[in-house]
Amino acid sequence: MAPSPKVRLDLELVFPDLPAGDSQCRERLIRALSGLTGITELHSVPDGADTPAQLCVHYDPAILSLSRIQALVRAEGYRISTRYGHVVLATTVRSEQQAKRVSAQIRRLPGVVEAEAAATGFVRVGYDRQGTTEEQVRESLAELLGKEHKDDHGHDEHGHHGPLGERAELIAAGLAGLFLLAGYLVDTLTHAPPAVPMVLYLLTYLAGGGFAVREAFASVKAGRFEIDFLMLLAAGGAAVLGEWAEGGLLLVLFSLGHALEEHAMGRAKAAIQALAKLAPETASLLGSDGAIEEVAVETLAAGDLVVVRPHERFPTDGVVIKGESAVDQAPVTGESVPVDKRAIPTGAPRPPGRVPDEHTVFAGTINGAGALEVEVSQPASESTLARIVELVSEAETQRSPTQELTKRFERVFVPIILVLVIALLFAWVVLDETFQASFYRAMAVLVAASPCALAIATPSAVLSAIARGGRAGVLFKGGAPLELLGRVCAVAFDKTGTLTRGSPEVTDVVPFDSVEVQELLSVAAAVERLSDHPLARSVVDHAESLGLEAGQADSLEAMPGHGVRASFNAQVVLIGNQALFEDDANGPLPKELSESASALEAKGRTIMIVKHGLRFLGVLGLLDPPHDHSAAAVSRLGEIGVHRMVMLSGDSQPAAQAVAEQVGLAEARGALLPAEKLAFIRELMEEHEHVAMVGDGVNDAPALATATVGVAMGAAGSDVALETADVALMSAGVSRLPFAIELGRQTRATVRQNLVLSLGVVAILIPATLFGLGIGPAVALHEGSTLLVVLNALRLLRFGR
Incomplete structure (x- = not known):
């Protein structure tokens, strides 16, 4: 059983134009990638006269994919040449043995850099565009696998199984069992001619061994001797000895086990395909004349307007431009409560991936009671739902460390057993027994030692868990992150946008002297309406929520680090922090107002002092409030045994501490630069072996890459978060993090149970068959x-x- 070959990949890079020079850029990139599971070596190749700068990456494609490496490099701010491409294909591969054989065959195709197949049928292929094209890869795969191949959109399973469909092997196993039972009853309870039970046993062999013969032939043709071949050898040996019933029992139970393995992998694959079917096939396109036309979803383009009626599914991602409704986002984000959506204000900026959640919708989610008009933000093939399906399919092809360990064990164990079986065939030479007795014992040992259960103990659990996570809004980038997340005992959270909503709100309005609240807010809103700063938007929204009408200000002037200056009612308005009023021209700040501002800052508020003309109107306090479910998630993490939780923030220590207290965290670190966050993660990893970093996946990329597991939340609609994180939580906030960690732990427990069961049975059966246990009981237990x-x-x- 050949291991997955390690791959050397030379990525051609375009480095940013920095004064420090290319060598420093390369070293920073190498440090960022060196901690990734699956990378074995990293070094830079200096650029020459005719060759661009290159990063040489040695990695294990069974654990880490080409596309993931490229995404992480881009997240660090570098551009890569388009030399290497990758594609995820769907086939009708439905077992671990088929997946191993297919992977080995595809790797031999010209231009293929990496190839990994999963028992759920998904195949990941990385290729060098200088040696082949995506079309050639697809054509070669179709020619190589024949009826086992289907394109990404195919749903027909009959090609692999024949006219009976995907249950063909289960039906064949059932027929074989009936033939075996009939043959045994005729043979033992009647006086029928010997030819009658013989025909029934032959039918048992044909029905129970047909699929195994095909798989064994394909494996031998590819130069591999798999479990199917060993089982056929044992069944054939039993027939030679005249033990037709025992050989038939072996084939019946083996084919039944194989059919159920395929069923399990089919269930995992169906869970993924069910995601793809969430989006409707048609959409109601709104024309420029107001007419509505039913069109195929594939024809929609960015900028098109679609109408989504009550209780319909959204056809693609977009921005609400008219209407209000509560949207069920559970199919994509896993959120259990519908999320209110409303139209984006006319003229509001729409930066890609940064439109507020209240205005964005995703393909496959379900509209509530209100009709909505939605502007399409991207084609259906590039929607968040489509990316989820692609990434989960790709993740299924990336194995966990336990799977790799199991494979290494098999590579040592199987040859030892084959040597033992060959030695037992000649036991009659030194023992006082017949050749038939030695042969029978050797076949019994062969059956007992075949690692069928061991081969699927880990893959079946990992693939099921990845599929379950995908249905719940949690994307695991392969078996390694799933397994590692289950070991996490310490978690570091970014503050803004992770534990908090990422948009500040006015929490305190403190008028000065005899000023009315309405006057303070009206003047502040009139000026801040001219600004696009997040704090300014919060002040305007707060004033509008109270029904206040702001007047018209003009001549806005920003004073970086201090605040803004504008004109309102022919008088100068100053809004800013205390530093703005340290200047004699703007101050001095009254002692009472200064004390009020300092008190708000001590509570973690961002302050805005307002002065109109010669009058100080008061101070506003703003705070980025926690998500509603952050406190519950933190509490649950403590309950499941996460021993240490820390919040990291670039905001002041009082602001960080205020949020930490609200969500129930005992430890908060404020005023941290990105490099200091990274250093803290490294310190945390020295104290705790497995650490998770949770952030938005954009400005936390170095810390996410350094931690044992990087978890990006709010990944719905964020391509960067989807690409770079080890684990992506589709919903905003950390509500799904406890579920993800618990799923990782349950998966590890299931894998341990499966390994103990499979190895324990083999450990018992091998000595038992050596001392006389027959093929029949060995088959049943095995x-x-x-x-x-x-x-x-x-x-x-x-x-x-």
Whole structure:
């Protein structure tokens, strides 16, 4: 069983024009990527006269994908040449043995850099555009796999299984069992001619071994001797010895186990395909003349207007421009409560990925009771839902460390067993027994030692868990992040946009002297209406929520680090922090007002002091409030055994501490620069072996990459977060983080249970068969363990329900 070959990849980079020079850029990039699971070596290749700068990456494609490496490099601020491409294809591969064979065959295709197949049928192929094209990769795969291949959009499973569809092998196993039972009853309870039970046993072999023969032939043709071949060898040996019933029982139970393994992988794949089917196939396109036309979703382009009626699904991602409604986002983000959506104000900026959540909708989510008009933000093929399906499919092809360990064990264990079986074939030479007895014992040992259950113990659990996470709004980038998240005992949170909403609100309005609240807010709103600063928007929104009408200010002038100056009612208005009024021309600040401002700052508020003409009107306090569910999530993390939780923030220590107290965190670090956050993560990893960093996946990229597991939240609508994080939570906030960690822990527990069961049965059966246990009981126990492993893994598909 050949291991997945390690890959050397030379990425051609375009480095930013920085005074420090290219070498410093390269070293920073190398430090950022060096901690990733799956990368074995990193070094830079200096640019020459004819060659661009290159980063040489040695990695294990079974654990880390080409596309993930490229995304992480881009997240660090570098551009990559378009030499390397990747594609995720769907096939009708439905077992771990098929997946191994297909992976090895695809790697031999010209121009292919990496290839990994999953038992759920998804195949990830990385290729060099200098050696091949995506079209050639698809054509080669179709030619190589024949009927096992289908394109990404195909849903027909009949090609692999014949006219009976995906249950063909299960039906064949059932027929084989009936033939075996009939043959045994005729053979033992009647006086029928010997030819009658013989025909029934032959039918048992044909029905129970047909699929195994095809798989074994394909494996041998590819130069591999898999479990199917060993089982056929044992069944053939039993037939040679005249033990037709025992050989038939072996094939019946083996084919039944194989069919149930395929069923389990099919269930995991169906969970992913169900996501793709959430988006409707048609949309109601609103024409420029006001007419509504039903069109295919694939024809929609950015800028088109669509009408979404009550209780319909949204056809693609977009921005609400008319109407209000509560939208069920559970299919994409996992949120259990509908989210209110309203039209974006006319003329409001719409930076990609930064439009407020209250105005954005996602393909596949369900509209509530109000009709909405939505402006399409991107084609259906590039929607958040489409990216989720693609990324989950790709994640299924990336194995966990335990899977790699199991594979290494198999590579040592199988040859040892084959040597033992060959030695047992000649036991009659030194023992006082017949060749038939030695042969029978050797076949029994072969059956007992075949690692069927071991081969699927880890993959079945990991694939089921990844599929379950995808359905719940949690994307795991392969088996390694899933397994590592289950080991996390310390979590570091970014503050803004992670534990908090990311948009400040006015929490305190403190008028000075005899000034009325209405006057203070009206003047402040009139000036801040001219600014696009987030704090300014918060002041305007607060004034509007109270029904105050702001007048018209003009001549806005920004004073960086201090505040703004404008004109209102022919008088100068100053709005800013205390430093703005230290200047004699603007101050002095009255002692009482200064004390009020200082008190607000001590509580973590951002302050805005307002002066109109010669009068100080008062001070406003603003705070970025926590998400409603942040406190509950932090509490749950403590309950499940996360021993240390820390909040990291670039805001002042009082502001950080105020938010930490609100969400129930005992530790907060404020006034941190990005480099200081990174240093703190490294310190935390020295104290705790497995650390998760939770952020928005954009400005936290170095810290996310350094932590054991990087978790990006609010990934719906954020391509950067989807690409760079080890784990992506689709909903805003951290409400799904406890679920993700618990799923990781349950997956590890399930894997341990499966490994103990599979190895324990083998450990018992090998000595038992050496001392006389027959093929029949060995088959029953061996295949029974395989069935239990599959059923145990399937439980993960219902985790948390």
